[in-house]
Amino acid sequence: MAPWASPGAPPAQPQRSGVVTVAVDCNGADLGPAEVAAGAAIAARQGARVILFGPAAELGELPPEVQVVDAPVSIAKSADPASAVRATPEASIVQAARAVAQGAAQALVCAGGTGAALAAGTFNIKRAPGIYRPALAIPLPVPDRPVTLLDVGANAECRREHLVQFAFMGAALAQSVLGIARPRVALLSNGEEPERGSALLREAHAELLERTTGGAAPFAFVGNVEGGDVVGGTADVIVTDGLTGNIALKLTEGVSKLMLGAVRDAAMSSPRGRLGGLLLRRALRGFRDELDPEAQGGAYLLGMRRLGVVPHGSFTRKGFAQAILRAERGAREDLVGRTHRALEQAGALKQAPVSARAASLPHTG
């Protein structure tokens, strides 16, 4: 099927009661493939079924719910993931993506980086029908006010219709995987007024307003928010282009790290500071736990025919288990179908070119 594939129903999803299997690429984790396998074992104990793709000899003993496909070849560190995916069919991420494309699994988890996951996903699993561009979404671990930011890097340049679809994709993620019944979705801008921002943002704002009025949309479009609102709790999903989103994400991480480091330095600066830090530690632990990115499972690759989750390479088994459980939940809750139906109802699916539609008529086929 051509990459612009005519809109139609996405592939049938397993029912809630059906069995979901998650294909997991083990290569690329900082702590090695065995740590990912240990995460899979934890997820299996919580009901997940997993197929691991990695160096079988290194993965240790695993429960029966975790199958292993020996795939020692890794392209996780490749500087050009797109070429590596095409040139290395035996790579673990390519095999994992193919397993999802062929129906042996219903979701993909890749510990080997977003570049490889994006390339292997779009090449093998392909874009969902009617979707312009896959996007990367990150639930930011903001205490008391989690927010999902997308796109955080898949598309440095976006058009109006991309941002509009991202709003629906992010909302479906928030609903089906993060458990927010009616997400508040916003556009990231330099002011709350609809006329602020770039021409692109003004166009996307107008179209989102139009496509979500009447209340049929499964989310509330709350308009523009500013940079400070990313951690302000005013929206559950914040939409932006992949360049701005990537900058915002890394800046948030950078400032958090800087501030935590300063508190740590202060607590090491003198005996008095050390005692203060010790006394404060317990009260700060809850806050630090909430900031823990492992609890969010990682980044979500949306807009493909199946859900992909990309835990950070630095995660421990706890984070990998979470990524697998979230991926399983996304498949079980039919994230992809949910996105498709909402976009269809709003009239925001990509239309196939006329020539392609003609080509699919019986008399020409």
Added chain:
Amino acid sequence: MAPWASPGAPPAQPQRSGVVTVAVDCNGADLGPAEVAAGAAIAARQGARVILFGPAAELGELPPEVQVVDAPVSIAKSADPASAVRATPEASIVQAARAVAQGAAQALVCAGGTGAALAAGTFNIKRAPGIYRPALAIPLPVPDRPVTLLDVGANAECRREHLVQFAFMGAALAQSVLGIARPRVALLSNGEEPERGSALLREAHAELLERTTGGAAPFAFVGNVEGGDVVGGTADVIVTDGLTGNIALKLTEGVSKLMLGAVRDAAMSSPRGRLGGLLLRRALRGFRDELDPEAQGGAYLLGMRRLGVVPHGSFTRKGFAQAILRAERGAREDLVGRTHRALEQAGALKQAPVSARAASLPHTG
């Protein structure tokens, strides 16, 4: 003179030894005009000469270096500063900007918000010759690694040549006002490789590389930096469009506030936490002092025929004094002329349209 004014020498600047006067709009500060006047008095004690524009009756007693022009009308809270500036010639900010335009003062300080300063500045003081767009620059108070970000909101959409000029404008600010001999200037992107980012960024990257190689440029272009580098100390000046810059600035402020709030909450959560906070307070004070935005004077309005400084409306007298001293230093060090010469040498000044150049020839004048 037409707004696109043919490039030429900027207005003569006072010499280092010459006397510099700063025109200050007092209206708009949260603590009232008297707080700004108190800041002017502090700056005067450190050698500054000031003309205050505000409600004379409210400004209190002032040293002889501080003149007062009674200008009680404020447009600081106007929702449409551009129209307000045109419609209200008696407004304090308009009178202050006119004083600079007419040479009674050599720099502008406006406590009444960036919108009003930008409108009054561009309308009265006008763009410097050969400059495409004024820009707003903010020195971010990052402990141990201050960085100046621009544009933070004057231009939501930018072209290549705007970003290129911003690099020179930011570098001149860092040199003349912030005291960095040879600033490292970077572009904000989603990766360090020159091919990352948008088409706009790739074009600006290529042009900056071309215009700064050979070492003649008064700064080092260090290529692309990522969001985390904004607080990472890898560059002294970071250039971006006004939309991304505004988002980055407000996000930085939001995350800092969130983290400081969490530490404060932890220190209030229990007797144990309270004691810890108390013991830690002294060690954290230095860090908090360094984070203090008042020490940076505020935002800098670059690209006009004279320097403008916009302290935040929430500042105390300390911050207003700092804004005045920084404005004075910028005029004394010839920030505007420095920017012009560097752009001229790099061939990056805006060329007047051919018809305008013809119009300025003697036989047509």
